[in-house]
Amino acid sequence: MPVITYREAVARALREGLTEDAGMFIMGEDVGAYGGAYAVTRGMLKEFGPRRIVDAPLSEAAIVGACTGAAMGGLHPVAEIMTINFTLVAMDQIVNHAAKIRYMSGGQYHAPLILRTVTGGGAQLASTHSQSFEHWFASVPGLKVVTPATPYDALGLFRAVREEEDPVLFIEHILLYSARGEVPDERYTVPIGKADVKRKGDDITIVAYSRMTPVALAAAQALEAEDIDCEVIDLRSLRPWDKETVLESVKRTGLGLVVEETWRTGGFGAEVASTIQEEAFDYLDGPVGRVAGEEVPMPYNRALEQAAIPSPEKVAAGVRKALNR
Amino acid sequence: MITSYKIVEHLDKKALHSYYRQMVLIRTFEERAGEQYMLGKIRGFLHLYIGEEAIAVGAMASLKPQDYVVTHYRDHGHALAKGIGAKEVMAELFGKATGTTKGMGGSMHIFDRSHNFAGGYAIVGGQLPIAVGLGLGASYRQEDRIVLCFLGDGALQEGAFHEAMNMAAIWKLPVLFLCENNLYGMGVPVSESLAKKDIYKLADAYDMPSLQVDGMDVLAMREVTQEVADRIRSGNGPYFIEAKTYRFRGHSMADPSVYRTKVEEERWHMKDPIAAYKEWLLEHHFAMEAELAAMDLSVEKEMEEAVKFAEESPNPTASALYENVYAK
Numbered sequence A: 001m002p003v004i005t006y007r008e009a010v011a012r013a014l015r016e017g018l019t020e021d022a023g024m025f026i027m028g029e030d031v032g033a034y035g036g037a038y039a040v041t042r043g044m045l046k047e048f049g050p051r052r053i054v055d056a057p058l059s060e061a062a063i064v065g066a067c068t069g070a071a072m073g074g075l076h077p078v079a080e081i082m083t084i085n086f087t088l089v090a091m092d093q094i095v096n097h098a099a100k101i102r103y104m105s106g107g108q109y110h111a112p113l114i115l116r117t118v119t120g121g122g123a124q125l126a127s128t129h130s131q132s133f134e135h136w137f138a139s140v141p142g143l144k145v146v147t148p149a150t151p152y153d154a155l156g157l158f159r160a161v162r163e164e165e166d167p168v169l170f171i172e173h174i175l176l177y178s179a180r181g182e183v184p185d186e187r188y189t190v191p192i193g194k195a196d197v198k199r200k201g202d203d204i205t206i207v208a209y210s211r212m213t214p215v216a217l218a219a220a221q222a223l224e225a226e227d228i229d230c231e232v233i234d235l236r237s238l239r240p241w242d243k244e245t246v247l248e249s250v251k252r253t254g255l256g257l258v259v260e261e262t263w264r265t266g267g268f269g270a271e272v273a274s275t276i277q278e279e280a281f282d283y284l285d286g287p288v289g290r291v292a293g294e295e296v297p298m299p300y301n302r303a304l305e306q307a308a309i310p311s312p313e314k315v316a317a318g319v320r321k322a323l324n325r
Numbered sequence B: 001m002i003t004s005y006k007i008v009e010h011l012d013k014k015a016l017h018s019y020y021r022q023m024v025l026i027r028t029f030e031e032r033a034g035e036q037y038m039l040g041k042i043r044g045f046l047h048l049y050i051g052e053e054a055i056a057v058g059a060m061a062s063l064k065p066q067d068y069v070v071t072h073y074r075d076h077g078h079a080l081a082k083g084i085g086a087k088e089v090m091a092e093l094f095g096k097a098t099g100t101t102k103g104m105g106g107s108m109h110i111f112d113r114s115h116n117f118a119g120g121y122a123i124v125g126g127q128l129p130i131a132v133g134l135g136l137g138a139s140y141r142q143e144d145r146i147v148l149c150f151l152g153d154g155a156l157q158e159g160a161f162h163e164a165m166n167m168a169a170i171w172k173l174p175v176l177f178l179c180e181n182n183l184y185g186m187g188v189p190v191s192e193s194l195a196k197k198d199i200y201k202l203a204d205a206y207d208m209p210s211l212q213v214d215g216m217d218v219l220a221m222r223e224v225t226q227e228v229a230d231r232i233r234s235g236n237g238p239y240f241i242e243a244k245t246y247r248f249r250g251h252s253m254a255d256p257s258v259y260r261t262k263v264e265e266e267r268w269h270m271k272d273p274i275a276a277y278k279e280w281l282l283e284h285h286f287a288m289e290a291e292l293a294a295m296d297l298s299v300e301k302e303m304e305e306a307v308k309f310a311e312e313s314p315n316p317t318a319s320a321l322y323e324n325v326y327a328k
Ligand SMILES: Cc1ncc(C[n+]2csc(CCOP(=O)(O)OP(=O)(O)O)c2C)c(N)n1
Pocket: A029, A058, A060, A082, A086, A089, B074, B122, B123, B124, B125, B151, B152, B153, B154, B155, B180, B182, B184, B185, B186, B251
């Protein structure tokens, strides 16, 4: 099977969308001549022209709002917000408007807007540029949220997102763009709201998403040497999220550990952990563990930044604790 | 735009020389920073101020020490011009405990309270309302203090700009908005991202006085900001200045600048603010070649020391991770 990067997978998904869907266009900051801050849209301005690849002013609120309006009017916009940190400037348009259109209009209008953005830390960009907010959006009825961790899932999920009739946040991770993975030439889709068991195991269920998936897999790999057999589930979607797959796994392993990059308080891991204890309590051999980011604004200094983000070592420690080892 | 300088009558040779040295200092600092970035000593985003030095130096010369400066992420030049030590700024870029924010903020977030440098802000437009608030504080407490707020042309496109301009204007706050119009916000020309052709006229929407100045001309910057700062200081409310300039390097170290033409770049290099000022100083006999060369040399030395200082400084300790999230 051909191997491509995460960046190439997203670019392929976008090209496919632009080619197959005449109503689709990309609007964002520096998506055109610059080629996208993370080089995802490189070359697309030449291929599709300035009507489809729209360099927008530095106006996040208006980018999301204009794409919402265009979606209400029957188009299929892909709004690119350079990083998730800047979605805060557009929060009102996303949460108060895009998310509410269908419900608030009694179903008369809807906004099939795709909002692509980039989450995560680890690139030493310091506190304003290293945050993970996907769980905030995942708590908003009216929005859907997907967080692919592999090239395969990025392409497959984007295809599914294109079928949606409501706003979806498609959230990429800053450190995953060069990650490589197999992607078949044949058409496939990855359904929204379906988790993926990235590794089978019997001793404990590790639940992760986005870049924490490869981090959890690295931990699982390392723990083999200690004869610990981890199952690793990649949620892939945060809203809706696939509790069935998680519950089925935890019922089998008897232990759960949730890993996420964002701050622990109010993190998505809290949602997963509480759902597990609510619905699989009798199957648990111990409390559901959590590994999350340190509760600090992200520091610039490399060692401190590394200390703030969950690592395979921290995940492994979480596993050992859950197993009383 | 200004071409002959009234201000020169009020300046001595020492001041004229100091502008030269400061510009060279900023340029050399940025060159060293770029090199250290390539060596992997500096990480994250690094936005160089090369080409725009005359703005920071000319504007800052009309400030009093108690005046606040707030700015964006392209902030090293502003920090150095406000008098913050090159060692401390370089150490910050290295993420060291001796840096301006002890390695916590990095290049885009320089702060130094002892110099009333109230921050580099990396969310475009984010610094503007904060500048308004600092101005509000100064006005509330009737302090002799103004706020110099730098912004890029890109910030004009954010809602925060318009909200801040309006607020500063209705409350007549002591804020000098200084827009560095370097013609691009990342890869997009301002002509394609802003409906207003003459940026400074945006201030008309708020009945705020404004002007345009050649940002490649340190004396013009000096003259204009002195007049404007005096005016603000005497209680006449905010002012907006558009300084026309050009960044000689890419947006950040990650940017190959494919969206600009060589012709355009060369045209602006001809207006190099340092070369032009040097020529002016020599031509008007305010300096001799040897004096300028001596300054160049002393800057070189200062930068060598700054890099050495940054290199040899300790990293923050692990416990720093949890410091300063709250007072307690
Ligand atoms: C709200 C927000 N949107 C986008 C960005 C990414 N970004 C950083 S700098 C920049 C361009 C800003 O251009 P300008 O204000 O003209 O300043 P210059 O870099 O030219 O000095 C962009 C888009 C950001 N930091 N914040």
